[in-house]
Amino acid sequence: MLIAEVSKTYDISADTLRYYERVGLIPAVNRRDNGIRDYNEGDLNWVEFIKCMRSAGVQVEALIDYVGLYQQGDDTAAARKDILIEQRAQLVERMEDMQTTLERLDYKIENYDRIMSSSIDMSKCKNKG
Amino acid sequence: MLIAEVSKTYDISADTLRYYERVGLIPAVNRRDNGIRDYNEGDLNWVEFIKCMRSAGVQVEALIDYVGLYQQGDDTAAARKDILIEQRAQLVERMEDMQTTLERLDYKIENYDRIMSSSIDMSKCKNKG
DNA sequence: GCTTGACTTAGAGTCCACTCCAAGTGATAT
């Protein structure tokens, strides 16, 4: 699959796909004889995985480390797992912060509901009075 | 409360506190006669609110808009509420992405557990055989 | 009276993660 179609399929710009490969966030992509990228299934799996991780805010550097270890072979499985566990922990922490903020936003929004409905009541009184 | 103590209390650098005020992310802070910031309770409430929002990734610009409206008075309550609702929606969306990624990480970590325990079994066999 | 230390400002610099640009190649359509 050419980069344009990958870009469309996964909604990632071609520039970003090239950038991901350049910095080692995905392993080197399969190429045609003329050097043009021709993503195979394995390449697409990486793209999809990285898209998922990035959409959750997992840092590029952690993913680069992960991919680097992956390319060094099976011996690195334990180190790779450690990276995933660490990233998971950070993810959970961020989600907890977000949950706190969500509750606070809900509270404030409810408060605005109350304020605004009471001001409507007052205007009704005015109109009536 | 002087900026140094606010910085310590809320774990936000003095530079960041000044930056927040400069760009309008919090309303102008109370000052002593000589111009030195002396945060009162209202100021601290803003600091705490902004810290909470930023820790969840709510964008600075949305918060600047919110604070701007707040300073324009009660007429802006509806617009402020709209901002909160919009930010809440974005927050929920990000949390959903994160939930998806979390599940995927859990799956991969479990997978590493399986791979690695099977490789331990093999080495046990080796040692025994 | 001089040093120390916390504060002030405007503005420059940094980091991350892209995003864009210029110059060039190579296959296809007219």
Added chain:
DNA sequence: ATATCACTTGGAGTGGACTCTAAGTCAAGC
């Protein structure tokens, strides 16, 4: 053969959110 178009590269530029620097003010302690 010439234009079009998608692709290639290295490197420069951008946007968001800080973070740091330089130059200066002010109050307290020796």
